[in-house]
Amino acid sequence: MANGREIVVITGASGGVGRATARRFAADGARIGLIARGRHGLEAAAREVEEAGGEALVLPLDVADHDAVESAAASVEDAFGPIDVWVNDAMVTVYAEFLDIEPEEYRRATEVSYLGMVWGTRAALKRMVPRDRGSVVQVCSAMSYRGIPLQAPYCGAKAACKGFTESVLTELIHHKSKVRVSMIQLPGLNTPQFTWGRTKLPKQTMPVPPIYQPEIAADAVHHAAHHKRRQIYVGYPTVMNILGERIAPWILDRYLAKTGFKSQMTEHPLDPRGHDNLFEPVEEDRGAHGPFDDQAKGFSLQYELAKRRGLVLAGVGASAAAAGVAAAAALRNGR
Secondary structure: OEOOEOEEEEEOOOOHHHHHHHHHHHOOOOEEEEEEOOHHHHHHHHHHHHHOOOEEEEEEOOOOOHHHHHHHHHHHHHHOOOOOEEEEOOOOOEEEOHHHOOHHHHHHHHHHHHHHHHHHHHHHHHHHHHHOOOEEEEEOOHHHOOOOOOEHHHHHHHHHHHHHHHHHHHHHHHOOOOOEEEEEEOOOEOOOHHHHOEEOOOOOEOOOOOOEOHHHHHHHHHHHHHOOOOEEEOOHHHHHHHHHHHHOHHHHHHHHHHHOOHHHEOOOOOOOOOOOOOOOOOOOOOOOOOOOOOOOEOOOHHHHHHHOHHHHHHHHHHHHHHHHHHHHHHHHOOO
């Protein structure tokens, strides 16, 4: 932490969760390296960071390019100092049935959403491990545990992210490293992902309801970066999906086969303007929010409890202890 100000790198920072996360860290006065392909969105994000009291370095690049990510990490440390937090959020996808996705489309989505996270993690750990400090946060999804129809590239990449991260965690633990790596498992969010992801569906895409605002995810990223948390679940749909997959995955198979197509499409025709950022960025600023503000929740009780799990567990323990004392007293009194 240079001069008391945290040094942060965020990939996918031009929109959605990455954009909201940049604002969250900027509120602490952080110095932030902003990585994405689209310069318009990055420059707008930089303005928001500086307006919030932080400092920004704009780094337009493709996270699928390992050398570019490594160079960006070096640029951040040259400009600001040693990196304290690295957030991997960049993603692209294709909304379509698997057999309608061409091999080059699938490869591209995987290289950005999975390998981009791997390259970001590598660039961060190369610097953090020798210093024995720092935090890497992987922005994952309930789909890390449970795949859904029409999103095979994204589901596959997020499942791979989880497996990769668990492997790296065990290596860090083996070496008794103080560097932390955390995962954030997210529900459906109101982000521009649904207005610029490549789609072959007949209607405008949407997140599976209930929908949450990206600021909840951004707060979870910020919390994970500063607390010893292996994983944080955000939103009760995430918890239910993960539990359902562990208990009765065959029921989820049939439920999603029945509901998963309609729940990911609105009744509106596709927006023809720039609805495709798979190979090239959409060169306009679309901010953190998608078009679902009227449906999106700005609060998650489940997440607030998860964030304060120590207090919650302490409260449960105290209640259990009090009940035990009361029961013992009742027995002594012959009740």
